[in-house]
Amino acid sequence: MKRHGFRLYRHYLSLSIRSSMQYKSSFWLTMLGQALTTISTLLGVIFMFQRFPEVKGFTLDDVILCAGIVQLQFALAEMWARGFDRFSQIVRLGEYDRILLRPRGKILQVFGSQFELSRIGRIIQGVLMLVYALVRIRLRWDFLRVLTLVNMLIGGTGVFTAICILRAALCFFTLEGLEVMNIFFDGAREHGKYPLNIYGDKFLLFCTVAIPYALVQYYPLLYLLGRRADWFLPFLPLLALWFLIPCLLLFRVGVRHYQSSGS
Amino acid sequence: MKKYFSFFRLRLQMGMQYRIAAFAGMATQFFWGFMLIGAYKAFYESNAAAFPMGFQALTSYIWLQQAFLALFITWRFDNDIFTMITDGGISYELARPVRLYSMWFAKNLAMRLSEAALRFAPVLLVAALLPKPYGLSLPVSLPHFLLFLLTLGLGLLTTIAFLMIVYGLAMRMLSSTGVRLFLSGIVEFLSGQVIPLPFFPDKVRFVLELLPFAGMQNVPLRIYSGDLSGTPMLHAMVLQLVWLVIFIAAGALLLRSGERRAIVQGG
Numbered sequence: 001m002k003r004h005g006f007r008l009y010r011h012y013l014s015l016s017i018r019s020s021m022q023y024k025s026s027f028w029l030t031m032l033g034q035a036l037t038t039i040s041t042l043l044g045v046i047f048m049f050q051r052f053p054e055v056k057g058f059t060l061d062d063v064i065l066c067a068g069i070v071q072l073q074f075a076l077a078e079m080w081a082r083g084f085d086r087f088s089q090i091v092r093l094g095e096y097d098r099i100l101l102r103p104r105g106k107i108l109q110v111f112g113s114q115f116e117l118s119r120i121g122r123i124i125q126g127v128l129m130l131v132y133a134l135v136r137i138r139l140r141w142d143f144l145r146v147l148t149l150v151n152m153l154i155g156g157t158g159v160f161t162a163i164c165i166l167r168a169a170l171c172f173f174t175l176e177g178l179e180v181m182n183i184f185f186d187g188a189r190e191h192g193k194y195p196l197n198i199y200g201d202k203f204l205l206f207c208t209v210a211i212p213y214a215l216v217q218y219y220p221l222l223y224l225l226g227r228r229a230d231w232f233l234p235f236l237p238l239l240a241l242w243f244l245i246p247c248l249l250l251f252r253v254g255v256r257h258y259q260s261s262g263s
Numbered sequence: 264m265k266k267y268f269s270f271f272r273l274r275l276q277m278g279m280q281y282r283i284a285a286f287a288g289m290a291t292q293f294f295w296g297f298m299l300i301g302a303y304k305a306f307y308e309s310n311a312a313a314f315p316m317g318f319q320a321l322t323s324y325i326w327l328q329q330a331f332l333a334l335f336i337t338w339r340f341d342n343d344i345f346t347m348i349t350d351g352g353i354s355y356e357l358a359r360p361v362r363l364y365s366m367w368f369a370k371n372l373a374m375r376l377s378e379a380a381l382r383f384a385p386v387l388l389v390a391a392l393l394p395k396p397y398g399l400s401l402p403v404s405l406p407h408f409l410l411f412l413l414t415l416g417l418g419l420l421t422t423i424a425f426l427m428i429v430y431g432l433a434m435r436m437l438s439s440t441g442v443r444l445f446l447s448g449i450v451e452f453l454s455g456q457v458i459p460l461p462f463f464p465d466k467v468r469f470v471l472e473l474l475p476f477a478g479m480q481n482v483p484l485r486i487y488s489g490d491l492s493g494t495p496m497l498h499a500m501v502l503q504l505v506w507l508v509i510f511i512a513a514g515a516l517l518l519r520s521g522e523r524r525a526i527v528q529g530g
Contacts, residue, residue, distance in 0.1 A: 029440050037448065040448065047462060051464075179284065
């Protein structure tokens with residue numbers, strides 16, 4: 001059954017990619033738009049650091065590294081969880097009825113309903129930022145550092161995916177997409193470009209305990225940059241995956257709550 | 264004039280229907296304001312001497328920017344117009360005994376005012392109650408406040424005149440998404456939406472303050488807190504006015520030539 005599910009997801013994937021390649025110009029334009037936003041954000045950061053050599057002990061290169069990692073976490077989640085991103089539409093148009101009828105996992109189907117290839121632009125930007133920063137910072141690479149980076153990507157993608165699922169779950173109750181939830185998604189990418197401790201201790205605590213952003217950003221970043229050496233830091237990002245559990249649970253509650261909009 | 268006013272009123276009433284969206288928008292803008300101020304505070308604490316404007320002036324700038332966001336954002340177009348241009352609905356617009364430029368201008372103005380009207384007061388109210396220096400301060404003086412209102416209005420007109428240029432360009436091509444994305448992205452950055460213009464490196468800032476985009480939000484928001492006053496303020500206001508006239512003329516010309524060449528696709 002598991003293998004079957006994977007094969008189904010792969011099939012969904014290829015369908016989605018082929019359909020998006022039918023609209024090539026729209027694909028390229030989305031990429032252009034994303035590139036522009038990233039460039040202007042990045043230019044903003046660069047200009048700030050022309051005035052201020054560092055912020056709370058972080059230099060420009062550190063911030064670019066941080067922003068690159070967050071960008072990748074966000075883009076990976078956005079790419080493969082896009083179905084949850086447009087879930088309000090699925091509910092409102094009654095498409096969810098069809099999903100319920102099929103004898104396959106509901107969550108798998110939503111994941112597979114859309115795969116957003118155009119987010120590859122954001123991924124490329126993230127990789128470029130990451131590579132640029134890593135070349136400039138000249139880290140001493142060892143196994144644990146590589147593991148930290150990989151775990152940050154896994155954990156971070158998990159947290160952003162969880163937020164997508166949470167936002168989708170709320171659609172069962174409200175029918176409409178809640179724009180406020182963008183704070184936790186787009187807001188986290190935009191403001192997560194700086195290490196989270198710069199926003200103050202209380203905020204850092206919130207991002208450690210309530211929504212585990214700091215577990216995939218600030219703490220492992222300290223390890224990566226060699227500021228702290230505690231043994232658990234490389235594994236901390238995986239701990240952040242706990243956040244998926246309440247979000248998935250809420251989604252299940254939502255499914256039971258679902259009333260077809262009938263269209 | 265009366266007919267443009269009724270277009271304006273219709274669009275205004277339409278916009279006022281979206282109260283829940285306005286509420287969501289407000290929550291987002293609060294959060295954005297807090298996060299931005301948090302980041303600038305960290306920079307301020309790292310090196311207060313390098314800060315190009317007073318911290319209180321900056322926080323007022325950010326709160327006003329968030330409160331009046333609907334007036335400033337460069338990528339909020341009237342999508343009906345683009346649809347009309349591509350699907351031929353524009354022929355109805357051309358058949359009306361009104362000037363296209365004035366009609367679209369009035370509609371866009373109303374769209375933005377209705378959005379802003381639903382949002383700005385609560386944001387400003389809460390921001391004013393925040394402890395110093397994180398909240399919105401009072402304007403430095405009554406004349407500054409009046410000039411703030413005046414330049415805010417001129418800035419809004421400039422922004423809409425910019426949109427009109429984009430509509431004009433869109434009439435010349437079938438697919439305008441690329442141009443739209445490109446122009447609004449660049450203008451957003453140059454108007455000081457991403458970081459306020461004083462934070463740009465001095466040479467870049469000097470050029471940007473001469474460009475039309477500085478008048479869109481940089482000028483009014485800095486007059487409010489007194490960061491911009493005296494002769495530089497006067498210069499900025501003259502520039503704002505000159506650019507506004509140029510933008511309107513350019514947009515009107517583009518639209519007129521577009522009207523003449525308009526090809527209606529199907530019907």
